[in-house]
Amino acid sequence: MNYDLSVIIPTYNVERYILKTLSSISTQTFKGNIEIIVIDDCSTDGTVEIVKDFIKQNPQLEINFIQQEKNMRQGTARNLGVSVAKGKYVFFLDGDDFLDPTSFEKLFKKAEEFGCDFVICDWTYYYEEKGLVYVNNDEFMFKDLLIGKETELLYNAETYFTVNKLYNKEFLLKNNIKFGEGYIYEDFEFYIEVAQYANKVGVVQNPLYRVRVNEYSTTKTNTNSTLHVDSLLIAVENTLKKFNPRSEMAYYNVYKYLIKKTLTYLDRRAPKKYRKSTLRKVLELLNDKKKDYEVPKNVVPLYHFLFRRKYIQNTKVNLILFVWFLYKKGKLNAILNIAKKIKWKVFNSKIGKKVINKRRQSKINSFYQQPMKNKSILFLGFDYRYAGNSKYFFDYLKERKDLNIYFVTTDENVPKKYRITPRSMNFYEKLATSNIVIAESWVPLAFNKREGSTWIQLWHGTPFKKLFFDSHEFYISNFNKNHKRNKQRDISKWDYLLADSTSGAEKLELAFDFDRDSIMNYGYPRVQWLKDNVNNTELKNSIRKTLNIPENKKVLLYVPTWRDYNYKSKNLDLSYLLKVEDLEQKLGDEYVIIYKEHSMGSKSYKHNKNIIIPDDELETQSLILISDVIISDYSSIIFDGLAIDIPFYLYITDFEKYADARGVYEDMHEKLSDFYVNNEDELSFKLQNIEKQYPFGRYEEIKGIYSMNKNEKNAYILLENKINEILEK
Template sequence: MGFEITVIIPTYNVAKYIGEALDSVVNQTFKGNVEILLIDDCSTDETPSILEDYKNDHPDRAITILHQERNARQGTARNRGLGIAQGKYVFFLDGDDTIDPNTFEKMIEKAEGSQCDFVMCDWVYAYEDRKLMYVNYDRFLSNEYLEGEYCERLLEAATYFTVNKLYNREFLLKHGITYGEGYIYEDYEFYVEVAQRAEKIGIVSNPFYHVRVNEDSTTKKDRKTTIHIDSLVKAVEATITKFDPRWEQSYYHLYKYIVKKTMNYIRERAPMGQKRKTIKKVLTILNRKRTDYYVPRDVVPLFYFYFRRKYVQNSRINQLILIDDLHHKGQLTPLFRKAMKAKETMLKNKTISKLNQKRLIAKKNNELQRYEELSIKENVILFLGFDYRYIGNSKYFFDYMMNRTHNTHELYFVTTNKEVPSKYRITPRSLKFYKILNQARIVIGESWIPLDFKKKEGQEWIQLWHGTPFKKLFFDSHEPFITTFNKNHKRDKQRDISRWDYLLADSTKAKEKFTTAFAYPEDRILNIGYPRVQWLKDNRYNQELVKELKQSMDIPEHKKVILYVPTWRDYNYKKSVLDLDYTLDISRMQQLLGEDYVFINKDHSMGRNQLKSPNVITPPNTLEVQNLILLADVIISDYSSIVFDGLAIDKPFYLFINDFDKYEKARGVYGDMARDLGDFFITTEEKLAEKIVKEDVRLDHLMRLKRDYATGDDLNSNELLLEKLTRTNLVNF
């Protein structure tokens, strides 16, 4: 039997975690043949017996257990596994880590589809309480692939992991790439070699590899011996000996990594008297290789002193230690900025203004600190709205709860919108807001929640989100345009995600996508539908309301209404001149359709569709989009989730998409959804007009879509959400 993948897992005293690691391999969605090689490195706990039991409990799995004759560390164990591996691809997994169920399926799909030497996925820290923490900000992760000399961009990484990669075994064998043996930091040379030998690397944007935060890890012990610094010097020597880069920036990035790690290790793990000796040894190895390498001009203060001031190249050890100490204490950057700006004078009025400002800030901080000491009130629910707006799921669920009889809870909505009655309305970031935020038992959001809002122990935060994603969302997308301008984008957003206790979904397909997009536990996603869609279901036959809406917008009753709602394009992010070629030419559509149709234009890009015509209406922002869906006869969009809202009440829709390839590079859409929706894709105004006139939407196709993309008509989302909150004891009603 041939194996597509060999998983190599070295083990040493991981009895507490190895079962979970193996479960994560066995429970992959990938259906191909997987070989599991377990190499135990003379464990002294129950690890060997756990491995044997696991193998016996899984006779249908190709599990091989090998025992080392002596403890020789992970590099030796991994090399032994690599020597007997039979799979086309090799994946290394540490015995205390885990992988997401989709890991192999997604990685091998990219590997097979583009002939990569290896494919890497993103990674995340995993804590004992199942909380994940994303800390990565490597800019190269915004690429689908790295090719040629740019494969060495891997050397830019803040952490050199070899375990989150699916290697073509022939690639490793061809170049004789193996791990270092007999010392701790054995993966340095392996990591550098695969980067400098690869011709093509595929990148999966999801953080599928979960690095357990394990204080018992072998790389954190023996701090009173020289084992760490001796291993570090050996690893650096072996790595630099094999270092032969193609890219001009590779020296800088590798040396930066090694020097920074060296300074960290000597601070945390070196015995007394070994600090300067170790730095000197490492710098000697680096500078013997080369000192005249490229250094970027725009670098952070730490690396400015290290490399632009040439403390590294000139082996200025005392200065390196001083700068590292200032950096570690958080003092380097402020001092650097002061020195660069060199402000010698300050106007008196500015001084007074700043003093007053400081007093006001201090007063507010004192108030906030006092609020943090308040106890949680079991019956308080705080709605943050959709970025403080009274719209969407937040509005409809709030309205439902506000209008219930026999309420015993306090409701608050954070907004300036006066449609919310004053007794419920709270001004964003006011002192009252912070007071209620600290008293609320439940906090409900519908978009990203600011990180400075502190979650208290005992609170439950519910994320309603704002739509079923057709365009790839967050971790499912490389988001190259956004991450180019904000390297901390994903790290900051994941910090918010980690605070959500529950996430609302509107369909089985949405739940599936949210699981990978947010790296979020499936069992905490509530697939019970959206309150805003429930409003549509409740009013789908309300002809009186439709009549009122048409009258309010001066739409003749006999005319058919076409709602046009395009979505934002990532490739216009931070652009002063927007590329609007993707938009529908409504003027042309009017010519093709005639006077029997009215367009409601929700395109607010200020592009070519700002037309003055009685048959083209630009609705006010204050008008809820659900009203527009209700009165529309046809919906035209592209990548927006609005079509799934309409699908719930059987609204015909078309997707006008003329930039698919361009959008795919900028953000991308989910491939399975694109296939499901392919029959609704239209690329020209002429074809679209023809479809609309013929009413060419197959009802049976809509019904099939509803099974995966909508909740059942018999479900009431508001009631189910309230029931879930009550059943899980989130609040006492």
């Protein structure tokens, strides 16, 4: 029987972890045929018994269990796995690592769609005590595909992992790509060759592969022997023999990697007396392969000394000692960073600021020593704004006399007794002593979480545009290499995450790599407010009066969203915007158009008879409530309108450009595309004939998927019950 993919798992003394590894395969959402090949390399613990028991307990799985007769290392096991694999694709999974349930579904789909030699997914570390910790910031993860010489961008990786990739088996066999055998660091040469021979590599931005930080692994043990030294030299020599890149810059990147890893491994895994001689041998191997090659122009002189072989050739011993001294003193990267970026004036300025802020920080730290206040809740607001889910849940909860509730904002619409000035000393005290902290967007990393406190993330919308790990977020990540790393640190502080529908919960789970059991699919407070007031004629009339909307006018609400490709741009590209004046002229006097620009957009229109630009203080929900139709693009506002049966159209003229910058979810694109419009004439025609030509059948289908049913329990009450549950613990 042929399989869609073969999962190859070498095992050696992994009794603590192998069950979770195997279970992460059995729970995959992938619907194709999977073959599991477990190759045990003479384990001396209970690994074999656990694997055999798993096979008995899961007869529905195709598992080929092979036991090697003698210990021949991981590379031999992996090569054997490839030789017996019957799958079109092969995936290497270490016996102590595990996978996200959607891994094979996403990787296989990408491989098949684009005919990739292999597909790479992002990865994250896993610690028993801390859980998932995301650290990767490899720049090639900002792309969707690497084509031709671009595949050698893989040489820029911080770590040369071979395990987070789905390989076309034919690609490996055709190029005779194999792991080194009989020694550790056997994956150096394999990684070099797959990057060297590949012509098309798919990229999945989600961190699907979990690398367990395991103190018992082969690379963390036997540090008093020469095992690591001997294996490293063999691995470097064999790698260089097979290294024949397509670009000159590849030499610099690979040499840099090999030197950095040599320094790290010698420092942590080798007896002291072997360190200098081993480093010297590695540098000699690099010299023998190639001395002169292209070096990036923006590299500081120390890099030239380190990586230009012609310098090493003349003053080899002195330079080795010099490099080792730098490394031991401050980790080479840190020293280079200082040499390149920090001038003494700036350095002194930073020191001065630290001295000035020392007392302030000491005071803040002291708040965390104070006892937590009973039944205290701190709302961080929507980026300190009194808006969105935060506003409506706060308004509902503040009626409780038994709670101590505070809202972080300068908005005077929040009564003074509840209002906390952002980043004030009062704020830091409340942050440190509150039982519950409620946010609605990203929380600054400087805000420390108190042990014993519970953080609830309300978020701010059902995503149509791809979110965080589901997107390469090219423009943001390219500007800030640590963007995703820092945001994941924020996510790791969240105890609960709010969703507005089952489909929304599924998207948030994958996008944030968040535990599904901790996602509260209760519905949004701001949407609950709409449901509660959909028949409130008095309130609607009051809002219309505030905006001077005549009684006989229909209301069209236009709410475009922000574009990633305008991030940090001095010259905003606003060509995607609907020409509101043109549409107003085409519609005549039937409609009033309310144009609610995005808070990060550019104010570009003024009032006229039928075009209203509302004040920022007027909540978007109030505008939705009085609308007869909503026009947006990639905004989640349309899902709020679904809850009270407001029809919508999506004015989209930049789909391909937006896809390159962020992208939208494919399943939602398929269902929502019936509502796409790309010019004012078509939009005007559809609006004037909305009762006859609107796709009401598709609308009802979408409402069933992306909106909470009107008869479901009240979002306020569900959230309040969760608050009570937390406070009672």
